[in-house]
Amino acid sequence: MLKRLVVFMIFLSPLLQFSQDFSALWEGHFSYNTIKDVSQGNNKIYAAAENAVFSIDIQTNEIEELTTVNGLSGETISTIYYSEIYELLVIGYENGLIEIAFDNDDTILSVVDIIDKPTIPSSNKKINHINAYQNVIYISTNYGISVFDLERLEFGDTYFIGNGGSQIQVNQTTISDDYIYAACIDGIRKALVSSPNLINYQNWQLINSGNWLSIESQADALYAIGTNRRMYQIVNDVLNQIFLYGNTPLDMRSVGENLIVTTQNEVFVYDADFNIISQVSIDPSFDTQYNSAIIGLEYMYIGTNDFGVLKTPLVNSTTFEEIHPDGPLFNIPFSIEAEANGLWVTFGEYDVFYNPYPLNSRGFSHLKDGVWTNNQFSEVLEAKCLNSxxxxxxxxxxxxxxxxxxxxxxxxxxxxxxxxxxxxxxxxxxxxxxxxxxxxxxxxxxxxxxxxxxxxxxxxxxxxxxxxxxxxxxxxxxxxxxxxxxxxxxxxxxxxxxxxxxxxxxxxxxxxxxxxxxxxxxxxxxxxxxxxxxxxxxxxxxxxxxxxxxxxxxxxxxxxxxxxxxxxxxxxxxxxxxxxxxxxxxxxxxxxxxxxxxxxxxxxxxxxxxxxxxxxxxxxxxxxxxxxxxxxxxxLPTNAINDISLDKTNGIVYVATTKGLVSFLSGASSSSESLETAHVYPNPVRPTFNIVDEKVKIQDISENVNIKITDIGGNLVAEAQSGTNQRYGGYNLEIDGGTAFWNGKNLANNVVASGVYLVMLSDLDSFETKVLKLMVVR
CATH class of the missing domain: 2.130.10.10 (YVTN repeat-like/Quinoprotein amine dehydrogenase)
Structure with missing residues (x-):
């Protein structure tokens, strides 16, 4: 029922936009090494990289990716939240964009209300945290708090809760004892969550000044962390210090009966009485920084800067498993060079004035037969600013x-x-x-x-x-x-x-x-x-x-x-x-x-x-x-293109942008010197193959060739010649470099019947000929 209501509401809201799935011809080659946030639900762990998301099935370890190829924007992600009730993933971005991905549905919904709000400076639109309560989520931003209804898929009120109703950065919200609490850069504020007039800043009470990073309720307790690295328990609006962390906490969240606090080099897991039940430090084998953590079954899943998600037992955390989709080192490809069935990528850079400073130390990546090999900077003999x-x-x-x-x-x-x-x-x-x-x-x-x-x-x-x-x-x-x-x-x-x-x-x-x-x-x-x-x-x-x-x-x-x-x-x-x-x-x-x-x-x-x-x-x-x-x-995750390279053997166009690497299957390939290796595929053409849209390919043809397709009785079905029937000209049979494309239609523009067809190739320069047989089953 919820799914049907969601689809209905999509058509009612003018500020909701569908995103298109491009997976038929495009492929994303994103890095998932740096994790910005994690969430969980429906037996999955969700991890947000810089501009893409992946999920981990906690029972099977199966990984699924969600990228610009599936319809994401490619903008920089700041936080994510999964709703088990509505079976959807909410993705928040640094520019204020919100995207919603629905379970078992290819639809990606873009919510642009915050981006389009002219009264909010672009520097204040970052989504910092998403907190669910009943059917809404409270979205903490650099300007205040916005309310979004997950059932109706529409925005409600926005709360500007700074002094005098000004915009102020809110890092996190939580609900405790009928109150909504907000951790702000100038203090902790609270208001009755049931108040019909939360839009009025005067209904928000300042209970403590200072710069607050996070606030979270756990069981019947309320906790807050400030920039002073101290954890406080709040009782009757009085703050009591209970712990001092060695590094500034980056994330605090409640998961089930546990409270999780993440610093750059440790994860602390507490029970309902604030007793520590697990403390995970950086493992020497994975020299990195932690960003966030979450619990699934008996394991902890830690988002890192360099190794994607590290999975470790919740108790006795002595072993770590690195989990993330295969990909290059970074999402900032600078130079690329394609080869047959592969690609080399570097990440060094200089600006338009050829200034390499500040010098970067990033290594390189190599894609070969669908598998990435990554060489870290420690392996490249201290060579910096790698480019061509x-x-x-x-x-x-x-x-x-x-x-x-x-x-x-x-x-x-x-x-x-x-x-x-x-x-x-x-x-x-x-x-x-x-x-x-x-x-x-x-x-x-x-x-x-x-x-x-x-x-x-x-x-x-x-x-x-x-x-x-x-x-x-x-x-x-x-x-x-x-x-x-x-x-x-x-x-x-x-x-x-x-x-x-x-x-x-x-x-x-x-x-x-x-x-x-x-x-x-x-x-x-x-x-x-x-x-x-x-x-x-x-x-x-x-x-x-x-x-x-x-x-x-x-x-x-x-x-x-x-x-x-x-x-x-x-x-x-x-x-x-x-x-x-x-x-x-x-x-x-x-x-x-x-x-x-x-x-x-x-x-x-x-x-x-x-x-x-x-x-x-x-x-x-x-x-x-x-x-x-x-x-x-x-x-394309951005319109800023750094480099292009062509795998001319397979007709793949690799595109390096300033926010990631993608590839497009153009189908165009280089012509061959002869017809010796010319072939046609798929062969046979089965009923499940969409011959009109996906087309039959005749590959490894020479540069100057004539192609005739006939039925077994010798009746002409289609004909093309290099330089005449070029691709994208609307012909049934088109030639693009070393590949010809046939949409299965005859001279009468009807899809051909089942049968055996002859593909006759004639090189117009060398007079070499070749005949291929093609079976079509409809």
Whole structure:
């Protein structure tokens, strides 16, 4: 009955919004190592990470995830509460958003009343605590207390209980002896919970001043904790100190007959008479900080900063079990590099001015065949600010990761083995005029060429371009003084990207000198950065060379294309903007946008990330916007894109945002050199397969191919040709790079009947042919 009432009320409230489930094509790759809050109910423990939630079945240990892919917002979570009565999870956020997830239902409900409240400053909207009483929850915030009816799914009154009815930070509320108590930053206040006029601040009585972190009722007792680290029992509004904690308590809650207090390094569990029945300290094997804790059956579940949830027996807590979904180290991916069935991720960072300070120490993560391997900072030879990733094309187990302070880190089979610096390689430190002994090797974008040479860039030196041969251990350096006269003092703080041309030209995006082209064979170097060359700014951020040898250039203020790459060194070249028509008006594509990355897929289409407008997918010439993904219409946790990388074998687009990592199954893959490995799947097509929407895939086709599908009698069912039936054109049979997609319909636009169909492939360049058989069962 409650479920039906909930669904009915959803349609009555204009400030409630549905969220969409994106799990068909999207996948979240979030970190669950840092836990903000825990809750329990329905035989489950719920744990909130920074922007995602997971549950643990306390009987089976089964884990379920709830992320932006399921419809969460991706904003930063501050607290959660599970209601067993209404079978729903309430998620509170730092920005004031509240989301409600219902059991056994894909629906995520977004409640935006607090966010949309113009009279409350955005800095005051954080949800601090959720306290249930009867059919409502009291929501403690940085402005006061709001009441939300779980039965009707609507807000009630809001209480501004500061002096004179001002907004004041409330950290926690509780109900005791017919009174509602509030722990505030300027005191403990109470009011009759049954009062019809709690909205009047004068009905709230200040019983004690001071800065209070939490307040909780347990059995017939009332407890409060202040910033002075002291626990008090409140009797007749008189506070009696009963304990002093070694560290400031972070969380206090009542669970059944127990009171639980969590500090950063201990969890205390008390019985109804405040006798301690369990005290759990940090285990040396799990060097972390505690944030919150809860009890389920005979175990304690502790939310930590580094290991997700630690499960330990409530009594004799000597063993710990680490529980959380598999994922990368952090939710701040900075650089990513895809490989077939995998992805490398780093978390080091520098700002738009290439400033790495304060230096970060974060390690790296590697996804391979669906499993994450995480290397903590303690394992990366003290290399800080890890950024660009280069995978050896001749040995995929050998990977090099740039450090924007310590040099270049070599990894073999997921194990860091060597840190290259000024003592053991051709890398150079910048030379500080203030301190000649200062060592600072700012290695940035790097990649391998087709010959197995690793090319790296180093900021603030005269010879920023280096090559390294891992086979011979030979280093070479190349000067850029012809375009950057003084590497340290001429203002070029770093390099945004590097790509390699078919003629071995190195194209490099610079901070102060725009696009730099360099060819070591011809000893030619040139840069373009000026307005008369049509560059919108000298700050170049991203590069991609497409299949037509056209160089796409991302800058701090827009997008440009260099069409004449072959004449770059000899002609007076200029770059061009892309002009599109929008509502009958000519406009510049991505005008003034900060472009953070550009990737070209197997069909020559472009994926472009921006700093605040999300992710774009354009046709090969940029004239058509196929997708524009934002946090409002996709699982992107934010519109700030750091990096993009493509697994071209499987058609997966990985997207690193400032709030987490997600991937999109585009289906587009690189074309093959021949038809030898071409295949069709699923085969057979069974009745349970949604052929119209999910489509039959013909994979590993060559670049220039004609495809005919006929029935067994030779009657033509569908036909496509590269460059003609491109994907997203509305054709029944479409070609996208190395994959063709058939929706099961014939020339009359009807879904075909059961039977055997022939897929006939013809390479238009080599005249190679291949015939595949496909069975359709309806």
């Amino acid at each position: 990733i280069a995978i050896n094309p001749f040995n995929s187990d050998q990977v090099f990761i740039s450090s924007f302070i310590n040099g270049l880190l070599e990894i073999n089979e997921d194990v860091p083995v060597t840190l290259y610096n000024e003592t053991n390689s051709g890398l150079e430190s910048l030379i500080s005029p203030r301190d000649p002994n200062y060592i600072d090797i700012r290695v940035g974008p790097s990649l391998f060429d087709s010959n197995g040479l690793l090319w790296t860039t180093t900021a603030l030196i005269d010879n920023p371009l280096k090559s390294y041969n891992p086979t011979t251990n030979q280093w070479s350096s190349y000067s850029f003084t012809d375009v950057i006269p003084d590497g340290f003092s001429d203002g070029n703080l770093g390099f945004g990207d590097i790509v390699l041309g078919v003629d071995e030209t190195k194209w490099i995006a610079s901070y102060k000198f725009g696009l730099i082209g360099f060819n070591e064979n011809s000893q030619l170097i040139k840069s373009i950065s000026k307005e008369d060359e049509n560059m919108p700014t000298e700050l170049t951020t991203a590069l991609a060379l497409d299949r037509r040898n056209q160089l796409w250039i991302g800058t701090f203020r827009g997008l440009r294309v260099l069409y004449n790459t072959s004449g770059f060194f000899t002609d007076d070249v200029r770059v061009e903007e892309i002009i599109i028509e929008e509502d009958g008006i000519a406009k510049e594509l991505l005008f003034e946008q900060f472009v953070t990355d550009i990737e070209v897929d197997g069909s020559n289409k472009k994926w472009i990330g921006t700093s605040d407008s999300g992710l774009f997918y354009f046709s090969s010439d940029g004239q058509e916007t196929i997708f524009h993904f934002t946090k409002d219409n996709s699982p």
